[in-house]
Structures are given as structure tokens and as C-alpha cells.
Amino acid sequence: xxxxxxxxxxxxxxxxxxxxxxxxxxxxxxxxxxxxxxxxxxxxxxxxxxxxxxxxxxxxxxxxxxxxxxxxxxxxxxxxxxxxxxxxxxxxxxxxxxxxxxxxxxxxxxxxxxxxxxxxxxxxxxxxxxxxxxxxxxxxxxxxxxxxxxxxxxxxxxxxxxxxxxxxxxxxxxxxxxxxxxxxxxxxxxxxxxxxxxxxxxxxxxxxxxxxxxxxxxxxxxxxxxxxxxxxxxxxxxxxxxxxxxxxxxxxxxxxxxxxxxxxxxxxxxxxxxxxxxxxxxxxxxxxxxxxxxxxxxxxxxxxxxxxxxxxxxxxxxxxxxxxxxxxxxxxxxxxxxxxxxxxxxxxxxxxxxxxxxxxxxxxxxxxxxxxxxx
Ligand SMILES: [Zn+2]
Numbered sequence: 001x002x003x004x005x006x007x008x009x010x011x012x013x014x015x016x017x018x019x020x021x022x023x024x025x026x027x028x029x030x031x032x033x034x035x036x037x038x039x040x041x042x043x044x045x046x047x048x049x050x051x052x053x054x055x056x057x058x059x060x061x062x063x064x065x066x067x068x069x070x071x072x073x074x075x076x077x078x079x080x081x082x083x084x085x086x087x088x089x090x091x092x093x094x095x096x097x098x099x100x101x102x103x104x105x106x107x108x109x110x111x112x113x114x115x116x117x118x119x120x121x122x123x124x125x126x127x128x129x130x131x132x133x134x135x136x137x138x139x140x141x142x143x144x145x146x147x148x149x150x151x152x153x154x155x156x157x158x159x160x161x162x163x164x165x166x167x168x169x170x171x172x173x174x175x176x177x178x179x180x181x182x183x184x185x186x187x188x189x190x191x192x193x194x195x196x197x198x199x200x201x202x203x204x205x206x207x208x209x210x211x212x213x214x215x216x217x218x219x220x221x222x223x224x225x226x227x228x229x230x231x232x233x234x235x236x237x238x239x240x241x242x243x244x245x246x247x248x249x250x251x252x253x254x255x256x257x258x259x260x261x262x263x264x265x266x267x268x269x270x271x272x273x274x275x276x277x278x279x280x281x282x283x284x285x286x287x288x289x290x291x292x293x294x295x296x297x298x299x300x301x302x303x304x305x306x307x308x309x310x311x312x313x314x315x316x317x318x319x320x321x322x323x324x325x326x327x328x329x330x331x332x333x334x335x336x337x338x339x340x341x342x343x344x345x346x347x348x349x350x351x352x353x354x355x356x357x358x359x360x361x362x363x364x365x366x367x368x369x370x371x372x373x374x375x
Pocket of ligand 1: 077107108139163164165
């Protein structure tokens with residue numbers, strides 16, 4: 001029987017950034033699952049570039065993986081972010097000072113290795129009904145695989161444990177993630193005759209200043225479980241203009257916001273639309289459009305939910321909130337209890353420092369084994 005470190009090392013060796021097919025990772029998991037008598041249901045699809053991606057739903061012996069309404073899902077994404085070219089050992093697992101290093105070690109192949117090891121160590125015929133292991137594709141580029149499971153109505157779990165590195169603390173709440181692209185149009189002219197043109201950059205500047213001022217009203221709606229306790233806004237990129245002596249005809253920027261749970265995820269989108277309308281009314285030459293690219297609400301499971309209490313008791317750690325987005329946002333609108341949990345620290349993820357403590361893998365394995373058994 002393979003140890004959790006051996007399973008994780010096998011998984012790290014598989015290139016799995018979101019652009020390539022996740023089938024090799026799914027196949028490693030399928031071999032383990034079949035060995036334990038589990039049945040698997042593959043839901044393949046082609047991604048935007050035509051590459052095959054696979055979501056997988058697995059059920060213990062005697063249970064039907066095609067059932068949509070299930071009780072408890074352990075969910076894990078199968079993709080990683082791309083790694084830097086300088087990190088030559090990214091796919092070469094290295095055990096050093098009690099840590100296992102490699103791309104995906106904590107985000108989130110560590111959790112997957114623990115799930116597979118827990119299944120290997122359990123008597124799968126004795127697992128409770130309505131239990132599922134679900135593997136998803138393309139989480140790192142916008143929870144695409146998980147969103148497909150919902151859109152296809154393939155899965156309606158009552159409770160979920162979603163793998164992400166939380167240093168073994170059960171996370172019962174998280175902010176959402178929303179992204180929009182804003183385009184501002186002007187009219188090009190020779191910069192010696194600015195009155196003949198309309199500067200898209202000046203107009204974008206007015207719009208951006210008004211968006212910055214949304215921070216005031218947003219800060220009045222707070223959620224004390226988060227730091228910062230309110231919805232935050234960021235304009236992360238901007239581009240515009242073609243040359244120093246041309247009045248710019250186009251300016252474009254990305255607007256991102258992270259809504260607190262309980263707040264509508266489109267609050268910043270609607271406010272920006274209103275600002276655009278106000279600027280247009282005061283100047284008919286003002287022309288702008290906001291296009292929504294992502295809209296994921298925050299999630300929150302109540303502090304006294306049985307799944308939260310059980311996870312707290314098993315880990316000996318109290319529940320936290322997480323500042324990063326996860327698949328919890330996709331399922332929380334209908335799942336009753338959702339927690340995010342896993343070994344490793346997200347602060348090492350998405351970097352060449354990525355690693356996971358072997359001691360945390362062992363603890364996660366024990367917790368997951370107990371959670372599976374308890375159902
Ligand atoms: Zn992740």
C-alpha cells in the first residue's frame with residue numbers, strides 16, 4: 001500500500017497546469033479508486049482551446065456514482081498554476097526538513113493524496129451512503145470544471161469538504177471573487193488640436209476616481225469574521241492610448257472586487273453602471289461599457305453547523321475565514337454545509353516555495369479518514 005508521501009510524489013511528477021489535460025491526474029486517482037472497489041463516472045469536456053478536461057465523480061462500492069443528490073462530497077481540483085521556468089525541480093518532489101516540495105504540493109495535490117490514502121486505509125464497503133469523491137478541472141482559471149458540474153445538474157451535495165491549503169484549519173466562510181473589464185472610448189486627434197478629439201484616458205480617469213470613492217460606502221457594510229471586514233475593490237491593470245502626440249481613442253482597465261458573504265456579488269458592477277450613466281448624462285461625449293467576466297459570491301456556513309463542529313473537534317482547531325476564492329462559492333448557494341480544508345499553507349502556494357509538512361499530511365489523512373467513516 002502506497003504511503004501518502006509516495007502518492008503525493010506520484011501526483012507532483014504529473015505536469016498539470018490548467019492549460020494541459022488533467023486526464024493523467026484523474027487516471028492516477030482512478031487506479032487507486034478502482035483498487036478499492038469504487039466506481040467512477042467521468043464527465044469529460046473540451047476546454048476553450050479544444051483540450052480534453054475531465055470532471056470525475058467516484059462512489060464507494062455498492063453506491064451509484066450517477067446519483068445527483070448526495071450527502072457528503074469530498075472535492076478536489078486537479079490543476080495547478082503554471083510554475084516559473086527557473087524552478088527546475090517543480091515536478092521533482094523533494095523531501096527536506098520534514099517538508100515535501102514540488103508544484104501542487106499544497107495547492108492541492110496534498111489534499112488529493114490524503115483522500116486517496118484515506119480510501120486505501122479504509123474498508124470502502126463500510127463507508128456510509130451518499131458519500132462521493134469529486135475531482136474537478138480548471139479551478140485555477142475560474143472554477144470552470146465545478147461550474148460545469150452545477151450547470152449540467154450533475155451534482156447536488158448536501159454537505160461538502162473542499163480541499164485547499166488552510167493549514168488544517170476548517171474554513172467555514174470566504175469572500176467571493178468578481179472581475180470585470182471596463183472599456184472607455186474617446187476620439188483620436190492630433191494632440192496639437194485636443195479640442196478636435198475626446199480623450200479616453202481623461203474620461204477613464206474620472207470613472208476610476210468615482211470607482212475609488214465606492215470604497216467609502218462599501219466599508220459601511222461589514223462582516224466581522226473577515227480582515228478587512230468589507231468588500232474590497234482593485235483596478236489591477238490599465239492600458240490606453242497609442243502615442244504621446246495622439247489624443248487617446250481607447251482606454252481599458254480591469255476591475256476586481258471581493259464581496260463579503262451575504263452581499264450580492266454584483267454590487268460593484270451595478271454601482272459602476274450607475275457611475276457610467278451619471279458621467280454620460282453630464283457629458284454626452286462620455287462613452288464607456290463594463291463587461292462582467294467573473295461573478296462568484298462569498299460563502300458562509302454557520303459556526304454551529306455539525307460539519308464545522310466535527311471538523312473543529314477532529315483537527316483541534318477553530319474555524320476560520322479564507323481570503324482566497326474557491327469552489328465553495330460555486331456550491332454554497334444550494335449546499336447546506338460547506339467547509340474548505342487541507343494541509344499546507346496557501347502562502348507558499350503559487351510560488352517556487354510551495355511545499356507541505358509531512359506531519360500535516362499525516363494529520364489531514366487521519367481527519368479525512370475519520371470524516372469519511374462518520375459520513
Ligand atoms: Zn487550489
